[in-house]
Amino acid sequence: MNATLDAAYQRLLKELCRRLGAARAELQLLGNADMPARTIVQDDARPVGAGAHAIAIPIREGAHDIGRLHMVFASSAPLPDPAEQELAQTMVELAALLVEEHHQLSWGVLRQASRRILSVAEEELQRIVLDIHDGPVQKLFALSSHLALLQAQLGDTPPEARATLEPTVQRATMLIEGALQDIRVMLSGLRMAEFHQRSLPDVLEELAFQHETLTSNHVALEIAGAIPPVSMPVKIALYRVMQEGLSNAYRHANVDRHAVRVSSHDGWVELEVADQGRGFEPPPLEGPGATEREEHIGLRGMRERMHLVGGQLRVISQPGQGTRVIVQVPSDA
Template sequence: MLAITEWELQRILLDIHDGPVQHMYAALSQLDLLETALERSSSTDPEVLLRKDRIRTLLEDGLAEVRSFIGASRAPEFEHRPLRQLLDELLLQHEHLTDTRIALQADDDLPAADLPVRIALYRILQEALSNAYRHGGASRVEVSLRAVKDAPHPRLRLEIVDNGAGFDTTNAPGESHFGLRGMRDRVEMVGGAFALASTPGEGTCVRVEVDIL
């Protein structure tokens, strides 16, 4: 199921790239023509020029945000790469884009995880990092990936702890606002357990445990 969901995500990303993104590029091209026409007509109406500049800023900012989303969401060849390698690359990418300091602790002898588990843990870590940066303003994140030693079946534990603003979990915005529902759903799809702890001013901790399928 998760592999199918990931395929659907990639199809949606392609549709966004071939549809709305191209329309935004076309709108910027039309705006270039409008600016040229205004220059030729020597129009100096400050209100017109201000609105024109605002339109360009909105289009360029929107395009940059959509392209960033597409780039971050592209599938990193889940089928052919081990979990540790996938997560290492994601952490390096996040550090580069956000200047967030990330400390990773991982067992050297992690058991191999099947495709659905690799997809789920990658996307959960990706969402948790995004939340820590965008909503929590975190400057440091600690990530640990461990094998659960006392579990009856081979099991992995992923924990993400940030030093961000935190929030009151009893009075938080809808789960969809922070992508929490998506994280919970991904864990449920692989039969795992999801836990969230957060306190205003003290950061947030996301913990996931999954059996290795």
């Protein structure tokens, strides 16, 4: 939440405390697809002694709970009557609606643009893949053919010259073959999975098979129940998060088995990539201390992809305890 909205909530809490005689107030608002959960604590709260009383007032939007207003009163202060509590509830609900409207006006267009950028970036990535395949890869294949021809012609050269040249030609051939294999692996990871034509379960199943083929590791993929259709940006984001999670596990977990679970509940699609490997201490991914370090580029990429589609990322891990990467995305994002 930005400083302007935070200041507005602070003024509201101060006014409620003044009107109702409370020593301090705290507002907890639940998150949704567009706004994260947040807690606003009154910044000039008065101290309370022993025997303080507390009340919790539900904050609703229609029939849905969207948060709680907690107020603390000194033991000598009277508690607000039902009419006063209803007034406080109404004031907070109105403020929450105004904040939501402000957020939609400020960020709705930006988020739509971000999701379009995600699709455009994926298309640009595919263009780069084709350029690499049609350019450098073809030239390396041609060079490999020339080296094979040269190696065949070495049989007609004097023994001394052949003894000098043959090891060099063989090393060059091995280097080119290794480079071509590295490029194949890289391009297979970048290649688009026909996102337009296929469902989310289909593209994730293909990704699991692709990972098994490239690494010889086993991926246990579970599609738990029916998964609702999702937008192109969400499909791309979940695909790339699963890809990065499996890649990280292959490179760092020191195990040859991975588990992936996809489920849907309460309007969210959840993807979990887990392993029972060596584990690590995850860096902070949100807030003022969120990592921007170069070695965390994979985690940062997953975090940013989730932000673009209104999703959430959690990384649960400890040394020796394996790792769980869990993302949740609104199914209608």
